[in-house]
Amino acid sequence: MARRFDDEEDDDVEEEEYEDEEEQLLDDEDYDVDEDVGRGREGSSKKRGRSDFIDDLPEEDDEEYEDDDDEVYGGGGGRGKRHKTPRDGSQFFDLEAQVDSDDEEEEDEGEDGFIVENGADIPDEDIGRRMHRRPLPLREDEQEDVEALERSIQARYARSSHAEYDEETTDVEQQALLPSVRDPKLWMVKCAIGRERETAVCLMQKYIDRGSDLQIRSVIALDHLKNYIYIEADKEAHVREAIKGQRNIFGAKIMLVPIREMTDVLSVESKGIDLSRDTWVRMKIGTYKGDLAQVVDVDDIRQRVTVKLIPRIDLQALANKLEGREVPKKKAFVPPPRLMNVDEARELHIRVEHRRDPLTGDYFDYIGAMMFKHGFLYKTVSMKSISAQNIKPTFDELEKFRSPSVKEGGEMAGLSTLFANRKKGHFMKGDAVIVVKGDLKSLKGWVEKVEEENVHIRPEMKGLPKTLAVNEKELCKYFEPGNHVKVVAGTKEGATGMVIKVEQHVLIILSDTTKEHIRVFADDVVESSEVTTGVTQIGEYELRDLVLLDNNSFGVIIRVEREAFQVLKGVPERPEVSLVKLREIKCKLEKKFDVQDKYRNTVSVKDVVRVLEGSCKGKQGPVEHIYKGILFVYDRHHLEHAGFICAKAGSCCVVGGSRSNADRNGDSFSRFGSFKTPPRLPPSPRRFSRGGPPFDSGGRHRGGRGGHDALVGTTVKIRQGPYKGYRGRVVDIKGPSVRVELESQMKLIAILYLIMLLFQHPTGNDTSRYGMGSETPMRSSRTPLHPYMTPMRDPGASFMSSAATPIHDGMRTPMRDRAWNPYAPMSPPRDNWEEGNPASWGTSPQYQPGSPSSRAYEAPTPGSGWASTPGGCYSEAGTPRDSTNAPSPYMPSTPSGQPMTPSLGPYIPGTPGGQPMTPGTGLDAMSPVIGPESEGPWFMPDILVNVHKSGDETHGVIQEILPDGSCKVALGSSGSGDAIIALPSEMEIVPPKKSDKIKIMGGSLRGLTGKLIGVDGTDGILFSIFLRAYRKAFMSDVPLVPPNKDDALKNLNIESTE
C-alpha cells in the first residue's frame, strides 16, 4: 500500500487541478448526460450530495475513477492514469477516505481498473459524456496510458511476480473491500425452488440480450439457499425491472440485505469434496440414507458415482416381486444391511447372473439391474445423492466393509478420508509419525515443525537429511505397544489406556477404566500419561446408574459415549443393549428394593448372587441394582456389557450372607459394629434358613450352602489320590465331596472335600471377585487357604513334602475346620470371637494400609483367636491377615509367609466402604499382594533373581528348585557363573522392565514366557512370542528371563492358552 502512495504522489499534481476542473464540468453536465444516457442519475446525484458534507478528497477519488474508466473504455487499461490520485493529501484523509483509496488501489491494480466506488453509475455517465464530447483527448490519454502502464507494470513486476491479477487475498485487503454505502446493494428475491441457478443464468442472458437496459449488477444463486436468489443493484426499481417477465421469479417481495450481512451472503466455504476412488461417503437419500458407502468409480462428466454398499435387500420381498406376486407396500420397513448371499438368493428362485460389466470389465452378479460383488451392492448414483463431507466412518462400519477381497490398498485409501477430516493442529512437535504414502512409505520419524500442509519430520533412519518435509496427508501418527495414550476424537474420546497392539493405523488399547479393549484409529490418539476414566457422566447420569427410560423400560448405563449412553436393558431373557440419548432418560432410579431369590431369601443391593438359570448361568457377583424383580449383577468375569448381567431375581440365589439384615449404609465400620452389637445379631436365624436345599451333614452345616456355593467355580488343586496335582474347577458340592472338572482332561471327578485344595487365581479377575464381594463367605473360603496354597503353588517343586511334615498339623487343622465347619458366616462362634477380639476388628482392612506397624502387633491376636474358634475365624471376611499370618508359626521354614505386610492389600478394595465398583483401583491395589505373598514358592527355573547371601547381592538365574524349597542358582545375570544353593528367603525377583524377556510366575499363564511390552501400573503386558497374542498378567508375576536363555524358552510348557 505504501508503495502505491509513493507512486501516486510522484504523479502529476497538475492533473489534479485538471481533474478539479473536470469535476466541475462534470457536475454541471450531469443532468444532461444522465438524461441522455438514461441511467446513472442516482449515483451522481448521490455523489454530489455527499460531497457537500464530506471533504473534497473522496470526491476527487470519485473523479479519478471516472478517469480510469475513461481509459478503460478507450481500451487502454487503467494503469497509467490511476496515478493522478491526489494522494498528497492522504495524510489528512479521514478514515473513510483511506478506505476509499484502498479500494481504489485494489481495483486499479487490475488491468481494467474501473471502479464503481460510489454508486458506480459514473462510468456510464462518462461513457456517455466522453462519447459525445471528447473522443479525441481520450485517445491521447490512452496513448500516454499505455506507456505509463508499461512502466508501472515493469516497476511492479520487479517487485512481485504475480501482481497481474493482484488477487492476493490477504485479510487486510479483503477487509478493504467491505461494502460501503456507496456500493450496490443486495436484494433478496424469491424464486422457484430448484431454479436458482437457472434464474441467475437467465438474467445473465437477458442482460446480454438487452444490453445496458438492465441495471442490475449481478445475480447470485446459492446452492445452500433454496427458494431465493440475490440481485445486486443500486435501486429496488432496477431489480424490479430486471425480474420483470422472469417466470421463475416471484417478484412480489424484494428484500434488502443489510449492508453488514452482504459479505455473509458471499462467503461460501468451498466444499472440499475430493471424490475419488475409495473415498468414504454417505448416502443422502433413499433406502440407504445415512449408510456408509465407498466410492468405486467417479464419472465427473455425468456427475455420477459408483459406490459400494452393504445391500439392504429383503430377499423374500425381492423374490415375490420378481415372481410377480403382490408385494405389500411397507414403507416403514427398511431391511437391515446384510451382505448379499447369492446362493441364498438362488434358493428363493431369484435369477442371479454372473456376467461381465461392459464398462469396467469386471464380473458381477446381476439380479435384475442390481450389481453385486463379494456380497456388496455396486450402485451408480448421482453425485448429489451422496455426501462426502465430514464423513467419519465408525469402526463398526469399517469392519463391516472389510471383506476378503479388500486388500491393504483399500485400507490405506480409506485412511485418506479420515485424514481429510483432521483438525488443524493435528500433529505437534515431538509426535512420532510414520509415512504411509509415497516414496518414503514406512519411514518413521518425529515431528519437528508443522507448516500449513507440510510437516517437517526428523527421520528415524540414518543417512537421511536432518528433516524432511512431508505432506501431512501422507503421515499417520505412530504408536508402539506399551505407549500410554489418550483418545482425543471419536466415540471413545477421553478414554486413556495402553496400546497393546498396532494394526496399521488401528490401535488396540487396553482402557484404564474398563480394562476393555478399545479399537481406535491411531489418528484419534495422542500419547499421554494421563489416566482418565474417560467420560463417565453426562448430565446427572453416570456410568452404572440405573435409569428409567422413556418407554418405561429401564436399564443400567454400561457405557457413556459422547452424546449417548449404552444401556443394558432390564430384560432378563437376553442381554439387550440400546443406545440412549440423554433426553430419552426419564430419571435415575435410586430407590433400593429388596427382592427374593429362588429360595425366597432376601436379596438386596450389594449381596452376592449367583445366576442359576438363563444365558448367564453360573455367573456371580454383587447385585448392583434391583428394580421390578430384576437384578443387575456385576461380575468381573463377564466381559460384555461392562460386567453387568441382568437376571430375574427368581433365577438367582444369594451366595453367602446377605447384608439385608446388617446395617445397610454400606460403611464397613458400622457394619462391623453391627456384628458386635448382640441385639442386632438375631437376624442370623433367618439367615440360616437361607441357602435353599438344606444340608444335612450336621448342625454346623447350617447355612453352609452359601459358603459352598462360593467355592463353585473356583479353581482347585487336588492334593491326594490318583488325581493328585491336577487342577480343576469346582462344579458342584455334595455333602463332603465336591465335583471337580479337571482342566487337563475335561472330565468331571468327584473327590472328597478333604483332598482338594483351593487354588486361588492370582489374576486380577479372580482376586477382584473376592475383593468385590465384601461378603464374608467368599472371602472366608479363600483366606484360610492361603497358607496351604503356598507349597502347592509350585507344581514342579516338591514343597509338598515339606508341607507334609511339621506344618502338616497346622495346616490340616484349619483345613478340616473349614471343611466341616463350613463358613457359617453368622455362626455364633464367630460372633463370640469377634467380641472376644475386638482388637481384630480394629484392623478392619480400611485401617490397614496406613498402619503397617500395627499389623505386626496385631498378628498374634488373630492367631490366638483362630486357635480358639477356628470355624469362625475362617469364615470371617475381616481377617484375611489372621489366617495368613497365623500359620507362620507353624511354618517356620516358609519365610515367604513372613513378608506378609502387603498381603492385606488385596482385601482393601474389597472392603464394603471401598470402591468395589472401580475395577481400576481394585486391580492396582490388589496386585502387589499376590506377588510377595506367594513369592517364595513361586520361584521357578530360568528366572533372574537377586541373591543376597552373606551380605553380597548378586544376580543369578535359578537353575533348579530343590526339594527343600531352596534353589540352585547360577550366579551372574546371564546365569553363567557358579551355581550356589540359595534359600528362597535369600532371593528376590528382579522386576522386569519394558522389553525384557519375562516368564510368568503366577496365574493361569504361569510358565508362559514373552516379552514385556509395557508396564501399566502394576500389571505388565506380556506379548507372547508363542501365542502371538498379548496377555495380561500381574507385574509381580512377571520376572525376568535372562536374555540368553532362549534355549530354555524352547522347552517351555505353556500351561494355558486361554
Place this chain on the structure above:
Amino acid sequence: MGSAPAQIPTSFVHELRACLRCRLVKTYDQFRESGCQNCPFFKMDEGNERVVDCTTPNFNGIISVKDPSRSWAARWLRIGKFVPGCYTLAVSEALPEDLQNMCEEVHVQYVPPKRA
C-alpha cells in the same frame, strides 16, 4: 463493456463446470469449444483432458455478473477483472500442481480455494 461476455451456460444442472482458477462457470462443451476466456493459457479448447483438469463440477453457488468491475459482489469475490459471465462463488478443489506452475510461468496469480 470492457470485454465480450463469456458464453452463458446452456444447462443449469448437469455438466456445469467451473474453471479452477477464475471460477468461470460454463458447460463442459463450452469449455471444450472455446476454453476459458480468463485463462486462455490453459488452452482448454485444445484438449478434452485439459478441460477436465482445469475445471471442476464441484462448486458452490453461481453468480452471474454483467459487469464485474462494477459489481461489489464481483470485487469481493475477486472476479472483478474477469470477463462478464457466470461464475461460481467457490470451487472445491485446487488446481493441479502442474497447472499451478503454468500459471506461474505466465505470471498469473493463482489463489487456491480456502478450506473451511
